Amino acid sequence: MLTSMCTSRVLLPYLGWLLLGFITGAHWLAFIPGFCFNRFKSYGRFSVKVIITHIAAYWLANALFWIFRQSMLPWYIQCKGGEDMSPACLFNEQETRYAAFYVIHLLLLLFFIIKWIVDGCLLYHWILLSDNIAAHKDDKNFEKDSVMYQD
DSSP: OHHHHTSHHHHHHHHHIIIIIHHHOGGGGGGSTTSTTOOOSSOOSSOHHHHHHHHHHHHHHHHHHHHHHHHHGGGOOOOGGGOSOOHHHHHHTSOHHHHHHHHHHHHHHHHHHHHHHHHHHHHHHHHHHHHHHHHTTTOTTSOOTTOOSOO
16 A cells, blocks of 8 residues: 555645645646556546536636735725734724625635645545546446546
């Protein structure tokens, strides 16, 4: 198990996950045949639509995060007492639109963090399962019960 965990097939996607995954979802490219040492000619567990959807979710959340973040800046009112931002200041002193945009941008950030952590926790399992399915794609006796996200 340790040797399969230390192969470039697993290490490169984790490097992409660690360095670029939080913003871009680049680690999902590991499931495309021919990328990230994926030697298989067919897709395994995830179809092209699913891979593109996951990457697009990262990019859409990223774009929305920055749109909400930049849109709310002109509405900021300096908090009393010199504090930077507290729940009391946010909900009592700021305009309603600023508070709404602030909460939405925090929810988008939370989405980023949760999606990135869950992807990282499951990436190793997904790679092994996807490679196993792709390797046996033409085998008629192979159990396809574990395959999800089929076209």
